[in-house]
Each structure stands twice: as structure tokens, then as C-alpha cells.
Amino acid sequence: MFYLGVFLAFNPLNWLMGMFSLDIGIDLGTANTLVNVRGKGIVINEPSWVAIDKRTRRPLAIGAQAKEMVGRTPTNVVAIRPLRDGVISEFEITQAMLGYFIGKAHQQTIVPMPRPRVVIGIPSGATEVEKRAVFDAAMAAGAREAYLIEEPRAAALGAGLPVSEIHGSMVVDIGGGTTEVAVISMGGIVVSRSLRVAGDELDQDIALYVRNKYNLFIGERMSELIKIQIGSAYPLPVEKTMTIRGRNLVTGLPEAIEISSVEIREAISGSIQVIVDTIKDALDEVPPEIISDLIEGGICMAGGTSQVQGLPDRLSDELKLRVWVAEDPMTCVARGAGLILEDLDLYQQFLVSLDRSGSNR
Numbered sequence: 001m002f003y004l005g006v007f008l009a010f011n012p013l014n015w016l017m018g019m020f021s022l023d024i025g026i027d028l029g030t031a032n033t034l035v036n037v038r039g040k041g042i043v044i045n046e047p048s049w050v051a052i053d054k055r056t057r058r059p060l061a062i063g064a065q066a067k068e069m070v071g072r073t074p075t076n077v078v079a080i081r082p083l084r085d086g087v088i089s090e091f092e093i094t095q096a097m098l099g100y101f102i103g104k105a106h107q108q109t110i111v112p113m114p115r116p117r118v119v120i121g122i123p124s125g126a127t128e129v130e131k132r133a134v135f136d137a138a139m140a141a142g143a144r145e146a147y148l149i150e151e152p153r154a155a156a157l158g159a160g161l162p163v164s165e166i167h168g169s170m171v172v173d174i175g176g177g178t179t180e181v182a183v184i185s186m187g188g189i190v191v192s193r194s195l196r197v198a199g200d201e202l203d204q205d206i207a208l209y210v211r212n213k214y215n216l217f218i219g220e221r222m223s224e225l226i227k228i229q230i231g232s233a234y235p236l237p238v239e240k241t242m243t244i245r246g247r248n249l250v251t252g253l254p255e256a257i258e259i260s261s262v263e264i265r266e267a268i269s270g271s272i273q274v275i276v277d278t279i280k281d282a283l284d285e286v287p288p289e290i291i292s293d294l295i296e297g298g299i300c301m302a303g304g305t306s307q308v309q310g311l312p313d314r315l316s317d318e319l320k321l322r323v324w325v326a327e328d329p330m331t332c333v334a335r336g337a338g339l340i341l342e343d344l345d346l347y348q349q350f351l352v353s354l355d356r357s358g359s360n361r
Contacts, residue, residue, distance in 0.1 A: 021116040021144070024105055025337025026098070027154075028120050028134065030083045031176025031199060031304065033063075033097070034331055035105050036338035042331050043105055048176075050093050051079045059093065062100045071219045085196040086123040086151075086178035087130040091137060098141035115144040119337040122352065123178045124150040125194025131354055147340065148352040151175075152182030152192060154336030155302040157350070159326035163187060168290030169297060172279060172315075172323075173333065174198050174305040179275050181282045183290060187349050191285045195278045199305035201271045202227050209267035210244065214257055218246035227308065230261040233272045234310030234317070261309075272311070276318050283319065298322030302332035 023038040028048070035044035046063035053060060054076050061069060061079075069079045082090035082097060106114040118138050122131060131148055138146035152171050153163070161169040163184045173180040177200055181193040203223040210216050210223075218226075222244060230240040240261040248255040279299075286294070299321055301312060306329045316323040326332050340347045 021114040022106060022109065023117045023338075023341040024102065024119075025154075025334050025339075025341060026101070026118060026120045026138075027151075027331075027333035027337065028083065028094075028098070028122075029175050029177070029304075029333075030081065030086050032330070033101055034334035035101050036331070036334040037105055038338055038341050041338075042334055044101055045331070046101070048081050048083055048097065049079055050082055050090075050097050051077055052093065054078055057092070059096045059100075062097050067221075070221055084177060085200075086175065087126055088133045088137060091133060094133075095137045095140045098137055102142050113142070115142060117145040117147075117341060118143040119147045119149055119154075119340045119351075121151040121154045121333040121337050122148050123194050124152055124180055124182065124189070124192050125178070125196075128354070131352060135354060147344070148354070149337055149340060149350055150180075150182075150189070150192075150352060151178070151333050152180040153184065153189065153350050154334075154340075155180070155326075155332040156182070156184050156300070156336065157339050157347075158332035158334070158336030159300050159302055159329075161300055167297075168286070168293035170286075170294050170299045172275075172299060172301050172303075172306070174275065174301065174303040174311075175333075176200050176304065179278065179305075180303075181279055183282065183286050183294075185290060185293075190287070190290060191282050193278050193282045195275065197271050197274050197278075198303075199224075199227070202231065202268045202305065202308070205268045205271055206231070206264060209263070210246070210259070211249070213263075214259075215249045216244070216246040216255060216257060217249055218244060222246065226259070226264060227268070230259070230264055231268060232261050232265050232309040232311075233268070233314040235265075236261055236310060265310075268308075272314065276315060279315065279319060294321055298324055301325045302329045304330040 025036040027034040047067040049066035051061040051066040051069045082093040088094045155173040156163045156171040164187045168185045170183045179195040179198045183190045207223045245256045312323040
């Protein structure tokens with residue numbers, strides 16, 4: 001058994017597969033998974049959905065194709081998201097999804113069985129068990145080395161903030177499952193908050209509002225579309241309307257109604273206020289010297305949900321600080337994770353250490 005173990009560990013084929021595999025940074029998000037290949041940029045940006053056979057639990061479709069199936073599957077198939085609130089809820093399905101994306105990132109290479117080095121973003125509030133689950137899923141999906149980085153650090157790196165300098169920077173990363181708030185200076189986190197209220201909660205708020213006010217049942221995809229098209233956190237210069245479709249809960253028949261951005265702002269106001277209050281709570285612990293830096297540099301927003309109309313204006317109005325959205329905010333975490341791989345030794349302090357049962361080396 002000893003010799004077999006040595007052979008497997010030093011198998012030349014495994015070594016060669018690793019040498020020719022790509023280094024990839026992954027934003028393993030609740031709503032979307034993004035893959036950043038070193039030297040190529042973002043090569044994958046797909047929904048974190050998997051369609052599985054209910055009986056065998058075998059994945060039938062992953063990513064964009066699986067999301068298209070939501071609400072349209074036969075009785076023996078279900079489309080699910082294997083991550084909830086930024087952490088793994090279905091280990092084996094997450095492993096299959098990661099393996100699919102790792103393989104897809106290597107489609108243009110000659111590597112039949114890729115063994116890449118992987119850096120994955122995780123919520124700053126993740127427990128040791130949740131961190132271990134992400135690490136194990138990455139290794140089981142084919143990574144030869146796996147490293148974890150807290151999402152706000154990765155987002156700050158990806159947004160180009162001067163996180164290594166003796167200067168305070170603040171990032172608010174609002175994704176699908178979590179809102180990550182962090183004040184960073186000299187490469188370390190001074191104050192942080194991880195809130196499991198984000199884009200998913202806004203979708204649920206919209207669906208509940210429409211149900212209560214109009215007796216109309218709408219699906220997840222329609223709620224998300226409403227949020228993207230007319231959702232707002234602050235009064236718009238010109239308010240918008242859109243036609244939404246669903247099932248009337250009284251008659252049981254299909255129905256279409258027109259709804260306004262004013263109504264949607266009311267629907268999501270509670271969750272938006274929770275996010276605002278969390279940022280205020282974090283600011284309350286920030287040293288005055290760093291507050292001075294933030295007055296000068298403002299607060300950077302990242303993540304897909306940071307693109308909700310009027311959200312920077314709402315935050316700026318309530319926090320009395322300049323709030324700005326990073327360039328291409330949805331890709332910040334993936335870009336930051338990719339930067340780590342440019343020089344692992346330089347960015348070692350940014351990586352998350354696991355407990356003694358495993359390490360990120």
C-alpha cells in the first residue's frame with residue numbers, strides 16, 4: 001500500500017496534467033459562477049443552477065441551460081441551486097458543477113484531465129465547516145491545489161483598491177446570497193460584516209409584494225427580471241413600468257398586470273434598509289483616521305446586486321459618503337481571485353487558513 005500511495009502521489013501523468021492545466025480564480029456565487037483564467041480573463045459567467053434527475057440525483061444540465069429549465073421541468077427532473085446564502089447546501093452537486101466549469105475553462109487546451117490551481121471566493125462570515133466544504137468540493141472536482149479568499153478582499157483587489165497601502169479602503173460586495181462589507185488597510189481587514197441578505201431576498205420581496213397586493217403568483221425568474229428592469233433603491237428621474245405575467249391565485253388563470261418602479265422600490269425597501277444599517281454598523285467601529293481616508297476615497301460597491309438602480313445614491317444619501325460602483329462590478333471577486341494566482345507568495349496574507357485538518361498551504 002505504501003508503494004501504491006507513492007506511485008499515485010508522484011504519478012508522472014498527474015504531474016504533467018497539472019503542469020499544463022490553467023490557473024483559475026472562481027467566484028462561486030449563489031446566483032452566478034464566474035471563472036477567471038490566468039492570462040485570459042473571465043471565460044465563464046453562468047448561473048449557478050444544476051438540473052438533476054430526482055431519483056438518481058444525477059446532473060442533467062449545468063449553468064445557463066439548467067436555468068432555462070427552471071419552472072419548466074417534467075416531474076422527474078428538478079432545477080436547483082446547490083449554494084444558498086453563499087455557502088454549499090448540496091455538496092455532491094456543487095462538486096459536479098465545479099468539475100463542469102473547470103473542464104469548460106480548459107476546452108481550448110490539450111489537457112484531457114485538467115488539474116488546475118484554484119482560488120475560490122467565500123463569504124467572510126463562513127464557518128469552518130462551510131470553508132472546508134468549499135475546499136473539499138474544489139479538490140474533489142479536480143483541482144490539484146485549492147485556496148480560499150474572503151470575497152470582500154477579492155472584490156477589493158478586483159476593483160483596484162489600494163488594499164496593501166497604509167490607507168483605508170471600504171468595499172461593499174452585494175451578490176445573490178450575501179452582502180459583504182469590509183474596511184481594509186495594509187492588506188488586512190479592519191472591520192467586516194457578512195450579511196445573508198442580498199439579491200435573492202430582493203427577489204423574494206418582489207414576489208411576496210405582488211402576491212399580497214395583486215393575488216398574482218410569479219416565479220423566481222420573473223421576480224429577478226422585475227428587479228433588473230425596474231427595481232430601484234432611490235427615486236428615479238423618470239419612473240418606469242413593466243408588464244408582468246403570472247397565475248392569479250383567486251381564479252387560477254394566467255394574468256398580466258402593469259407594475260411601476262415606485263411599487264418595486266416599496267417592495268424591496270425593507271431589505272435595502274437592512275443592508276444600509278449593516279454598513280452603518282460597520283462604520284461605527286472604524287477608527288477616525290480611516291474615516292478620514294473614506295471621506296477622501298469613498299465606498300466602492302461590487303457584486304451583481306450593486307447594479308440595482310439608485311442604490312449608490314441611496315447609500316450616499318444615508319451614509320454621507322461618496323459611493324461609487326466598480327468597473328464591471330459583477331466580475332470583481334473573480335478578477336481578484338485571479339490576481340492572487342499571479343503571485344501566491346505576495347498575496348499569502350489574503351488567503352484563508354483552514355483548521356488543522358487541512359490547509360491552504
